[in-house]
Amino acid sequence: MTTYVLTGPDGLSYRSAAPGTLGGHRRGRLYGRLDCPAALRAIARGGYVRERVFFADEATAVAAGYRPCARCLPQRYRQWKATPTERNAMTHLDAPAAAPASPPVPPEGLAVLDGLPGPAPHTGAELAALLGLLGDARPRVRAVALGHSRDAASRAAAEDFAEAWRASDGTVAALVDWPERAASWLRAARRLTSPAPDAWVVAAAPAGWAQPARRLRRGTPWDPARTYGFAALGDARVVAAAGAETLQGLRGATPDGRTWQVDRGWVTTAAPGGGGAR
Template sequence: MRRVPAPEVRPVESQPGEHHHTMSSLTGPPASGSPLIPAEELAAYGDLPCPAPHTAPELNALVGLLTPAKSRIETVAVGHSRDPASRAAADAFAAAWKARGGKVLARVDWPESAASWLRPARRLTAEEPDAWVMAAAPLGFAQLARRLRHSTDWDPARTVAFAALRDSRLPALAGPDTLHGLRGATAEGGTWAVRHRWVTSYPPPGSTA
């Protein structure tokens, strides 16, 4: 189990027992004013990686995060970047979720650069889904997440994401506690979670790593 502080990339050992923590929603959106990330902050983080194609273990782990014992999650909204890997991941999740009898209330995409990200933010939250699923590149998602927290009732603790968003720089880029509670799957079939400024990774079930 590893956790990585943003903006540092090198992981450090997590504290004992941290994998038992629970996720709770935040009490309010970021401070008033524009939620857009200033250009100088974007420049400080350099080039962020493009999403890689998702894997079958990753998809299975993501579905597993939404379907624990006694889960009441039935409806989801799926959001994704416009790159081919993110589109394919969103397609695969939507098909898997519908095959389980679940409902996809909305499917929303967004560009990596936009004037405000308000339209996709409102579309993602309009139907009040039980959960949100994100397949996205880090930069565009950071901007969207800031808009979601600023202008909607979106809850990161009810959101799961593909491995492309497991980037140690993402919590700092999105802003203080904007992503607290966000969880996701790794390409190997493990999981990860954002807790304040930390990204903590967990190995696949049965793994000794």
């Protein structure tokens, strides 16, 4: 039986017996007709395909945060552009925010982060350990908000966690992504915290986490002690760049299934049920 991979209203992929009726571009956050001339030209040039997504209908595309294509849906695009409330709801998360930026990571800190390797694909042991940390917090933790940077490894980690968390009867209250560089991460920070989740889960590149974390800490009710991260965030250099107070209490998992925690600027690691080591 043929199945199709579509994007749902939460931005996550799922399999469907029916094909999508609209196409979209993940990075550009726009949707349009399957025969859109602009999209077909981009595909013919060899681009676009890696960011290609499909939706069951327009309502799903809008709910996922995508805007109409100006080329193939001109009337719908004009309507979107002329309606501030709708435009604001669908604006991409890296759009400049009116609020002042949080104190930035110093240039020397960014230089260190830029020198770190990007996230490696997550392991099964890492995902299991992360789920175990959250499982230990139940029944207090059921609804989580997921945030990730836009690299492929972080996106895949977030999607796999969401699937596993839902399979264990958990709820994903929000799925938010952000760029490594932006004028302000306030819009993304608000999207991540507005559902008032029981906990947060983050998959991100080191350089794509320190700045948003500072914004979260200074401009929202986000609590690092209720936040769980994949392995790339458990690096003392990330903590130093973001600030020890910013990430105090953040916990996560390592690729081999151990756990880590940020404590007063240190990153301590421990085997499941074991003691920590700095």
